[in-house]
Amino acid sequence: MRTKDYDKMQRIKEALVRIILRDGIENTSVAKIAKEAGVSPATIYIYYDSKEAMLSEVYQECARQSYGYLMGRIRPEMDARELIDALVRGYYSFSVDHAEIFGFVEQCMHSPGLAGIFREEDLSAQILDMIHPYQDRGIMKRCSNENLNAMLFAPVRFLSMNRTSPAEKNTVMLNELISMLQDLLLM
Amino acid sequence: MRTKDYDKMQRIKEALVRIILRDGIENTSVAKIAKEAGVSPATIYIYYDSKEAMLSEVYQECARQSYGYLMGRIRPEMDARELIDALVRGYYSFSVDHAEIFGFVEQCMHSPGLAGIFREEDLSAQILDMIHPYQDRGIMKRCSNENLNAMLFAPVRFLSMNRTSPAEKNTVMLNELISMLQDLLLM
Amino acid sequence: MRTKDYDKMQRIKEALVRIILRDGIENTSVAKIAKEAGVSPATIYIYYDSKEAMLSEVYQECARQSYGYLMGRIRPEMDARELIDALVRGYYSFSVDHAEIFGFVEQCMHSPGLAGIFREEDLSAQILDMIHPYQDRGIMKRCSNENLNAMLFAPVRFLSMNRTSPAEKNTVMLNELISMLQDLLLM
């Protein structure tokens, strides 16, 4: 039955993400994941060739998912101001709604073994491509892709990682960040 | 009695940093570190209580060192524009001059086990304190500490992590980033 | 799925008992046991949670076995004289027929770590309960359970531990002990 299998694989993925986020990549074993997923360690090797392959695949999938989420927030009819808002706020929303995946990706991105597997730029490229027209039309300031990337996403990522207790405070902070970025990037 | 050999301890620290940066925290074993440092695995336990304690101590030391480096770049007579330049350029310089330590800290910061041990804010607080006077005097825009932190350091960190081949290109990028931040933060 | 191999577990138990008896509890390692049992060290941890747990479990099992052996020697129709004979001779027989288990239990009983785990009295209680009726009927002398225990089993244990070369001499000694105890305990 296809549904059953899909469920099992899904449970494995979720277990992997949850445990790495909770215990750290260095304290994550196949046995732990299997137990958390409610399957046998051997079962994992039906779906993945090795622990490393599993990590890599799930990491890519999660990263792609987060970019997909972001893309889904954007509408072609948005003006530049709205676009910045959608991107930054979208990224933040993702980190709230999919906290486990967000934290997991964040951790993998900084591990040398996994960072190499996956060029983030490939994904961010499509997002940046949506911004270029605004720069060409003189609505947004022109700057390098690298810095655009850095400014649009690094600060919000930082905010997401350092979230503190009162939820309202976080929203205030996010709004402040967005308007700073609008000031910075809009003409 | 043989006296404690602090050069030996230094070699252990450097080996730890180098290997974690090279192989990732999840592929770093005490035996590997010992071999790289040219000591017996047992020797490591003379200087540290456990692998975890070693990681934590070295991490804290490195983080402190990076903040110390940054502080050393600042002069009281600097104006706001120069201060932003010094901080951002200083952070970048550190990531170049102490690439191993920078990458190591970056990785530890995202590992759940280590992130908790150490509140980065405690250190960044002194840096932010140097900026507040400029905000009070109306020379720099007023914004929350969190966003100041996020804008000043997250993007340059991103740039440092994604350095690409031609060195000149990186400098151009850095200069662009600095002037963007000056535009953003200065009145 | 491969099914649990209880013959393998049996081999582990026997190896544990044999090695502790031969080398002493302080010279018994998991690796040694595994080698003697013909399994991998890791396999031991499928059957036991830790070395300590293994020791404790095997110890309890062996102690229980020795009491079971003793109980099997007793028949309800025995008179008091026969009962004493059966108990003392039974204990001695056990120490001969199951020399390894006997020596192993003897050693564990005196190790602080294991002695606490296991209250010998719980088992000896049933044996003593068989004697009480004879005391009530005035056939055996009345004395405390502790001293009954002490007199019935400690001396024969001592004899078993200090067995010397000619087997006949040991039998003579055992017979003498039994008749001494009969003199002592019977009215």
Next chain:
Amino acid sequence: MRTKDYDKMQRIKEALVRIILRDGIENTSVAKIAKEAGVSPATIYIYYDSKEAMLSEVYQECARQSYGYLMGRIRPEMDARELIDALVRGYYSFSVDHAEIFGFVEQCMHSPGLAGIFREEDLSAQILDMIHPYQDRGIMKRCSNENLNAMLFAPVRFLSMNRTSPAEKNTVMLNELISMLQDLLLM
């Protein structure tokens, strides 16, 4: 200075005895002993050639001490009844007054590695020699040395090992044991 050295060696011995009694022979390391004795591990090797030699020497010394204690309780003018009382009560007293040494010896006696080093009979021989005259004179029953040994010391040892909370109860038990043995051994 001679006093100092003697003290240091004494402290090592006491630490060894205390730790083995507390943690068991299998959990006793040279480092632990050194720490408990307040000396360096290296210092231990000034007084003893190896851990094993240390154990063996201290064990013998303690065993000898316990027999010496017993001998000191006996007076030539005692009659047979008093002699039995003195020996059994003496053994028990030793187990109370020198609980650590008693427990330590008891444990060593059952460890194969140490049991071989030391033939208990050599010491008990002198004690038994004191009893033979009474047997020759028809005041005590004649029996083998082995069983004499077994009856006189094994039960009291058992009582000592299984001491329970109310001290008075133990005394009652001891008195009962002594009078049982007097009944048994006297003509």
Next chain:
DNA sequence: AATGAATGAGACTTCATTCAT
């Protein structure tokens, strides 16, 4: 004589992976 540093060997245990059902 005495010490804490240093270590190779080995302790216990867990690892990622394969096997047999």
Next chain:
DNA sequence: AATGAATGAAGTCTCATTCAT
């Protein structure tokens, strides 16, 4: 497809002992 058993290799850490002061 799925499993718990099984394992060689490797993990962290401690051992008894020696070194250098």
